[in-house]
Amino acid sequence: MAIELEKVVQKFYDNLEEGKITGKKCTKCGAVEFPPVYACNSCGCWDMEWVEISGKAKMHSIVMPAALSMKPEYKAMGKFAYGEIELEEGSRLNGVVRGINKKKRNELQDKLPVDVKAAIYQRDGFKTVVFDLVEE
Amino acid sequence: MNQTKLHPYKRGVSIIGVGCTPFMYTVDREETNGLTEGEMFGYAALKAMEDAGVNPQNVDFYFHGEASPLNGSNYLTPNVHVTNWFGMKGKASIHHSEACCTGYYAIEEAVNAVASGKYDCVLSGCVEFGDSLAVGNHPYKREKMTMEKFLQTTAWLYERPYTRSLMAGQELIYDDAAEWYKRTRGLTDQEMDDTLNWMCINNRRNASKNPLAIERRPYEDIAKEAGFDNVMDYMRSPYNPRMGDFLRAGGLELKCDGAAAVVVCATELVDKYMGNKSHKPIEVLGVGAACCEATTPHFEVRATEEAVRQVYELTGLSGEDIDIFYANDFIITSHLVAAEIAGYLPYGEGWKYICAGRTAYDGDKPINTNGGRTSFGHAHAASGLADLYECVRQMRGEAGEGQVKKIPKTAMLRGYGGAQNICTYIIRTAD
Secondary structure, three states, rough: OOOOOOOOHHHHHHHOOOOOOEEEOOOOOOOOEEEOOOOOOOOOOEEEEEEEOOOOEOOOEEEEHHHHHHHHHHHHOOOEEEEEOOOOOOEEEEEEOOOOOOOHHHHHHHHHOEEEEEEEEEEEEEEEEEEEEEEO | OOOOOOOOOOOOEEEEEEEEOOOOOOHHHHOOOOOOHHHHHHHHHHHHHHHHHHOHHHHHHHEEEOOOHHHHHHHOOOHHHHOOOOOOOOOOOOEEHHHHHHHHHHHHHHHHHHOOOOOEEEEEEEEOOEEEEOOOOOOOOOOEEOOHHHHHHHHHHOOOHHHHHHHHHOOOOOHHHHHHHHHHHHOOHHHHHHHHHHHHHHHHHOOOOOOOOOOOHHOOOOHHHHOOOOOHHOOOOOOOOOOOOOOEEEEEEEOOEEEEEEEEEHHHHHHHHHHHOOOOEEEEEEEEEEEEEOOOOHHHHHHHHHHHHHHHHHHHEEEEEEOOEEOOOOOHHHHHHHHHHOOOOOOOOHHHHOOOOOOOOOOOOOOOOHHHHHHHEEEEHHHHHHHHHHOOOOHOOOOOOOOOOOOOOEEEEEEEEOOOEEEEEEEEEOO
């Protein structure tokens, strides 16, 4: 496949506006890049196709926001934490997970990884992806 | 994660001279207020050349590092603007920035330039005004850097399309490594907190013996003045407030101004360049490097693992061969995490070494003997070469009051910064 000068970033955000969370899947090894980029970081192939992400994921670590790691606009998300997220499709990334405060973190620490679910979240001027804790 | 195999240098390269300014808040003192980039870089460069025994005209090329020249100096090509200050007018140079890792890549660049055979003798220097900003077009005036301005520019460290949007990568820099260490090594909250505090105490103890450090008052003295008999009670108190999930105020960098430089030459030409200098050259055995953009989980850990793997594979050495260790610890957790990944401290036991004071300058496993970023200071680009300056002085036995007990022969230095570059290298005193 020819390498194309493609507006991947804009399409990712356009897809979010349409309610779809998307990544790029490698046609050679099947690895999924999320967020989407040109080439596969698992095998180096640049023949990638758009795929919709299921949203199912695991949270492997929990870090609470604090003075240094908090911004005023984040308050609109309610209680949340940062952490390592593993998508069902295999990609791992740092993400925000809503529904976790310090008490909940203490409950979850010995149960990691815990189930989370991707959600589309409106920021100032664009939509992005956060995750929600899946309560048992 | 992708891996890289390193190959041996085409010829050996040795460190023959080092120079460093005091790390300071230049605008706060009459005698330093008004210092410029050329004066700071030039001082460090000339000190390094004097130390090496070389004349500036015998240096073939220089590298220039500054983390944020547009923000701090109103410069786009800062290497050009210092070039007349230290006798190398007309010689070629290049500027590079890897933010807080700049001073470590400064060695990588210089060594590659000589190892390739293109140049025989190269200077590599870095300068940063981390605490002040150039005032418009005034020839020398600077103003204090506000926290608002600092935070505005550090936000530029993070990738715009995804990382800033997803919100987590840029915020995890403060606490991710501590969370990872505590969880994977099974520490309690109190053990982790005490470990972070002991790193601050040890760093300060080291800095108290270093005349170039920006903050030299031992925490024990500060605690007593605040009414605490036990230094750890002070460190756990609101005097040292939590700023992160784990990180306290004492574990953050002291951003400041400074410059440092190094001269390297082909090992086979050491006698030619060093003339009658009596100190032994120190050979650069290898440089490992990796980058993990901030969306990558545990970016510091993963990139450090890869960089360390590369340099050990190349050299055939292991953590047991390292006599002294430096880590860019603008977030204090870095020096524990890096030292343990490098095998300098045993897996899962490093925190105990730190809490027992064994990593201070007078311990058996010294780390950051200059005081690290939390006490020596952090002049962002220059810090890496300041670490090398201190390391070389230790390896020569020239570190004065802060000299480690046993003269180190082999050292590892691990740089980190710029969301996130990692650069790790091993140096060894020539036989």
